[in-house]
Amino acid sequence: MLKHIIRSSKSAVLALALAAVSFSGLANDKLTVFAAASMTNVLQDLSAEFRHIQPQTDVVFSFASSSVLARQIDEGAPADIFVSANLKWADFLQEKGKIIADSRKIVAGNKLVMIAPKSVGELKFDLNREEWLKYLGKNFLSVGDPEHVPAGIYAKAALTKLNQWDKVEKQLARAANVRAALTLVERGEAPLGIVYATDAAASDKVQVVGMFPAGSYEAVEYPAAIVSGHDSETAQAFMAFLGTDNAKAVLQKYGFSVE
16 A cells, blocks of 8 residues: 555656646746837837747836836846847947847847927927927927937937927936837926837827937947847847848838838
């Protein structure tokens, strides 16, 4: 009887061990992507497309200003892939050896626009002229903080080129990222804001009231790269996926430009 109990116990232990191995083999991979806030909607959509190719992979995102994310990666945050809204913060990490230079590529482009709440009725401004400044009056202009947020850096460059920066610098509502700048306008807390064209398109509460002229700011480009020490097959597969025709079609659907 005792021998039978021992044999049964050994069989149970073996069964549990095999079940554990089987479960481990089915466990999902996890890919952590740190990405610019302006890519929130499109990357969530793209991750769903990626799951059709690699159903065993869970893609987890952290969306914020590119500057915040780059500094977190520099301090050791466990990101696998970094997608920036400008070249500056990708360069910052590359110079520190925190991203794999050979994996880096431009995945999308964007444009800079001025927005207002839809609730105020239709508005249109020629941003080469200063009529929008008169409309703004003494109110605040919502924009990503020009000290570090890419959208704000582009905005400062454009307004400087148009000789309007000095006239509005002290009236900025400096948001932590471009989506926060969008939110202030959506809520009517700022009568005007500067965001990317894709952010405006993602909202049903704002309208584009002006396009910043070509040449008034550097081209908005989104470099993506694998973080050093995280060069897994899954990371490589996701980077390759971003360059596929299917991924480009999704990016274009959201208003991003692709090559």
